Amino acid sequence: MSQENRVRVAVLFGGRSDEHSISCATAAGVLAAIDRDRYEVVPVGITRTGEWVGVADEPERWQITDGQVPEVTGSDTPRLMLPMGEAGQDLVAYQPGAVPAQLGAVDVVLPLLHGPFGEDGTLQGMLELAGLPYVGSGVLASAVSMDKHYMKMVLAGAGLPIGPYTVITDRQWRTDRAAALERVADLGWPVFVKPCRAGSSIGITKVDAQADLAAAIETARAHDPKVIVEAAIEGREVECAVLEGRHDAPARSTLPGEIVVTSSDHGFYDYRAKYFDADGVTLAWPAELPEAATARVRELAVATFEALSCEGLARVDFFYTPTGEVVVNELNTMPGFTPFSMYPMMWERSGLPYTDLITELVELARERPTGLR
Known part of the structure; x- marks a missing residue:
């Protein structure tokens, strides 16, 4: 594809x-790997206060390095x-006292946002x-998927095991x-207390008593009121990657992988284990499961x-219990x-490289069209 005919992608x-910061680290990976012969990339950062700003197309700038986390700032x-x-696909740059400048049309947006105000339908509605x-x-x-409460209600309504x-x-x-504390006690111990609309294991506490x-609960409420x-489920944590099918074909899935926390510093697969202790966590892929269990997970x-x-895309997380039950987490x-x-990683090992x-x-x-579909 010629440079002039490249698809313009706003990352x-x-x-x-x-x-x-996790979103910035995700962007670092994508900016480094996206096919530049096929796509013209327009990096767009969103600050912690919600401003959209033009940012450097420099993958290393957005990596988590030596425990230091990246951040989008809006200064200067x-x-x-x-x-x-329908005619609003041109990005517009503006500054106080200056005439707004059109930066050209964008063909598609690649939103690499995690959590509220990005992954929860708000950004999707704007687009x-x-x-x-x-x-x-x-x-x-x-x-619905961002709100663990309503996600579980939908899954239960569909007859899926939770x-x-x-x-x-x-x-x-x-x-x-x-009354709230009494309802929790009825679940038995231990339990996992979580912000309802957050990810990356932020704000989660395992409670034994x-x-x-x-x-x-107050720790979780610091992130979400x-x-x-959730009651603790005895079992192994397995994950399965799903990718939408092309041209009305069914969705595709990988073989399941298993999260193995090898460091005693982590009681479970928490925020630090995910992003700051690569040596303390491994992915066993494919997970060593009975053939029937593998098929059930997929x-x-x-x-x-x-x-x-x-x-x-989506990643679905499960528990595989000692009795052979598969539970959607x-x-x-x-x-x-x-x-x-x-x-x-699961798609890479399934034969679909990152790029x-x-x-x-x-x-x-x-x-895929926008609007009702």
Whole structure:
């Protein structure tokens, strides 16, 4: 493809959520690997306060290095705006006191945002209003999948196996804390206390006794006023990567992989284990499961993807219990996407290299219309 005919891709990252730096690290991987002969890349950063800014097309600038996390800042940088409507696909740069400048049309958006205000349907709704194709799930699937409460309700309604849980809303915690604590105790111990609408294991606490519960809920509430508490499920943690089918073909899945936490510093697969202790975690792929269990994981991964009306990509996480039961834990519509993240690694080992996976996702987005579908 000639340089003039390349597809123009806006790579969008950063954002207002607690996963801002993880999003930057994801962008570092994609910027380094995307096919530059096929795509003209327009990197767009979103600051922690929500401004869109033009940023450096320098993958190393956005990596997590020696424990130092990257951040999109807006100092001395033109702000960017995306006009709404079918004719609004030109990015516009503006600064106080200056005439806005059009930066040219964008063909497709690759949103590499994790968590609220990016992965939860808010950004997807804006892109729908702008009439711009984008990678990944639409408004409803993004919103439902981000909220672990409603995700579990949809999966249960579809007859898919989920574990016991309870939800504590902000109002419930403020008005009837004792009843909320009692509902949690009914789950048994230990439990996992989580922000309902967050990812990357941020704000999660494993609680072994009633005495530590209130503090764990407050930890989760620092990230989200709505908290979900899940009963611990004895079993192995396995993951399956799902990719939308092309031209009405069924969704595709990889063989499942297994997360193995090898360091005693981590009681579970927490935030630091995911992003700052690569030597303490390994991916066993394919997971050593009975043939029937492997088939069941793959079947349930696609069924979960379809039940939530997902598009593009998703990673589905499971527990495989000692009795051979497969339980759906959750689905991520924008899983970690660095070259070393579990989702790309599973596809890489399945024969779809990282660069080709990015191309596949962009082309899926270009084939999909915006609006009702």
